[in-house]
Amino acid sequence: MELDALILSRLQFAFVVAFHILFPAFTIGLASFLAVCEGLWLRTGRDVFKRLYLHWVKIFALAFAMGVVSGVVMSYQFGTNWSIFADKTGSVLGPLLGYEVLTAFFLEATFLGVMLFGWSRVGRRLHFVATCAVAVGTSISAFWILSANSWMQTPAGFAIDPQSGNFYATNWREVIFTASFAPRYVHMMLAAYVTTAAVVLAAGAWQTVNKRSSDPTRWQMRMAAGTLAALMPLQIWAGHWSGEVAHEHQPAKIAAMEGWCETRAVQGTVLFAWPAENDCGLSGVVVPNTSPILFASATHDLQGLDYFDNSAPGRERPPLWMVFYAFRIMVGAGIGMLALGFWGVWKWRSGDIDRPGLFHWAAIPGGALGFIAVLTGWITAEVGRQPWTVYGYLSTADSVAPVSAGAVATSLLVFMIVYAIVFTAGVVYMARIATRGFDDEPPHGKHRAPGSPLGSVDEPAQMPGDIVAAE
Numbered sequence: 001m002e003l004d005a006l007i008l009s010r011l012q013f014a015f016v017v018a019f020h021i022l023f024p025a026f027t028i029g030l031a032s033f034l035a036v037c038e039g040l041w042l043r044t045g046r047d048v049f050k051r052l053y054l055h056w057v058k059i060f061a062l063a064f065a066m067g068v069v070s071g072v073v074m075s076y077q078f079g080t081n082w083s084i085f086a087d088k089t090g091s092v093l094g095p096l097l098g099y100e101v102l103t104a105f106f107l108e109a110t111f112l113g114v115m116l117f118g119w120s121r122v123g124r125r126l127h128f129v130a131t132c133a134v135a136v137g138t139s140i141s142a143f144w145i146l147s148a149n150s151w152m153q154t155p156a157g158f159a160i161d162p163q164s165g166n167f168y169a170t171n172w173r174e175v176i177f178t179a180s181f182a183p184r185y186v187h188m189m190l191a192a193y194v195t196t197a198a199v200v201l202a203a204g205a206w207q208t209v210n211k212r213s214s215d216p217t218r219w220q221m222r223m224a225a226g227t228l229a230a231l232m233p234l235q236i237w238a239g240h241w242s243g244e245v246a247h248e249h250q251p252a253k254i255a256a257m258e259g260w261c262e263t264r265a266v267q268g269t270v271l272f273a274w275p276a277e278n279d280c281g282l283s284g285v286v287v288p289n290t291s292p293i294l295f296a297s298a299t300h301d302l303q304g305l306d307y308f309d310n311s312a313p314g315r316e317r318p319p320l321w322m323v324f325y326a327f328r329i330m331v332g333a334g335i336g337m338l339a340l341g342f343w344g345v346w347k348w349r350s351g352d353i354d355r356p357g358l359f360h361w362a363a364i365p366g367g368a369l370g371f372i373a374v375l376t377g378w379i380t381a382e383v384g385r386q387p388w389t390v391y392g393y394l395s396t397a398d399s400v401a402p403v404s405a406g407a408v409a410t411s412l413l414v415f416m417i418v419y420a421i422v423f424t425a426g427v428v429y430m431a432r433i434a435t436r437g438f439d440d441e442p443p444h445g446k447h448r449a450p451g452s453p454l455g456s457v458d459e460p461a462q463m464p465g466d467i468v469a470a471e
Contacts, residue, residue, distance in 0.1 A: 023067030029196025195370025202367025212437030225344025253384035
């Protein structure tokens with residue numbers, strides 16, 4: 001495969017997006033977790049919930065900042081490597097991204113300062129409102145991003161100028177609420193919540209096995225396990241809903257995800273597959289006749305890879321193996337989080353959640369399962385859309401900017417070096433804060449001056465007694 005400007009631009013965008021999406025997927029759920037903790041503190045008056053809030057809000061601040069920075073870098077890609085795409089779709093996608101700034105960023109920016117620095121400056125209820133506003137703002141941001149991306153997946157409510165080839169909106173309601181928007185938005189929001197729950201559970205498990213367990217540790221593990229047990233069944237249902245919509249509008253993606261070689265009235269489920277010397281290119285272990293259950297709404301033959309042979313418009317085939325295995329890794333990660341959730345609830349109900357054991361050693365690496373599921377889920381969605389940027393209307397090859405392969409390769413190398421240094425340092429520091437426990441001193445010997453940019457990170461999680469929320 002020749003590494004031309006198109007391939008390198010796709011690699012660069014994928015690299016930048018992969019780093020960026022990890023942070024919103026975490027902060028969306030963490031903002032809601034903080035709102036729940038503060039609400040429980042106001043409701044019950046129990047100090048444990050305030051300690052949980054003050055511990056995790058430090059991690060939220062760092063993750064939120066890194067998400068904003070990586071998002072800005074991602075948006076620059078439209079001007080540097082995908083200027084033709086931006087020119088042709090700007091009249092549709094530009095307003096959607098602008099609405100995100102107006103409705104989400106302004107809300108988050110206004111209340112984030114109150115949330116982080118307002119404990120001794122505003123009343124308890126106003127501070128709780130600020131936390132809730134930030135949580136709502138993250139959800140609104142996801143709304144507009146998923147709306148824009150869903151329009152690229154299942155475009156509607158537009159027309160194309162016959163002279164310029166540019167897209168323009170004819171019905172904004174159809175543009176915003178495309179056929180795939182609702183299931184994909186629900187699927188992504190639930191993914192954010194369970195990703196955060198898995199991280200919180202892993203942090204509590206680490207504290208437990210390292211004998212740093214405390215009352216907040218036990219509570220965060222209970223809350224995280226309960227969240228996973230409650231939401232993962234809903235997440236599986238949302239994923240199935242999204243798959244049904246994709247089958248109706250993007251049958252080639254489903255054929256690649258499922259590994260269907262031939263068009264048939266009834267299909268099976270391919271559990272594992274490997275390359276083979278046949279027309280399909282794969283052989284595998286198949287559970288037969290599962291499509292009547294998984295795709296009960298199908299009213300026609302289920303198209304296989306034999307139909308999508310790139311022989312005519314509408315018969316383009318996406319990359320097979322990346323979509324096929326990414327989908328299975330996503331499902332496997334989801335099943336792992338479901339198991340951790342039910343296991344954790346059982347440990348909670350049996351009174352053993354604070355006793356180190358096999359569950360805790362499983363929960364520690366399980367903290368990465370949510371991120372793995374998010375990354376592989378987006379690979380499934382975006383690679384499965386190929387070879388289109390706007391599905392069925394604008395190809396990826398016709399969207400790339402007229403830049404040289406050398407220029408793209410150079411910028412990609414710079415991104416990789418900078419991201420490896422900056423984001424690795426940030427993630428490691430957040431992990432140290434999350435796992436050090438609620439009664440430990442900061443992991444460095446020298447305190448920073450109060451009021452300095454990182455001074456709040458030096459404060460013990462239990463909050464000094466002379467700093468209280470004003471009534």
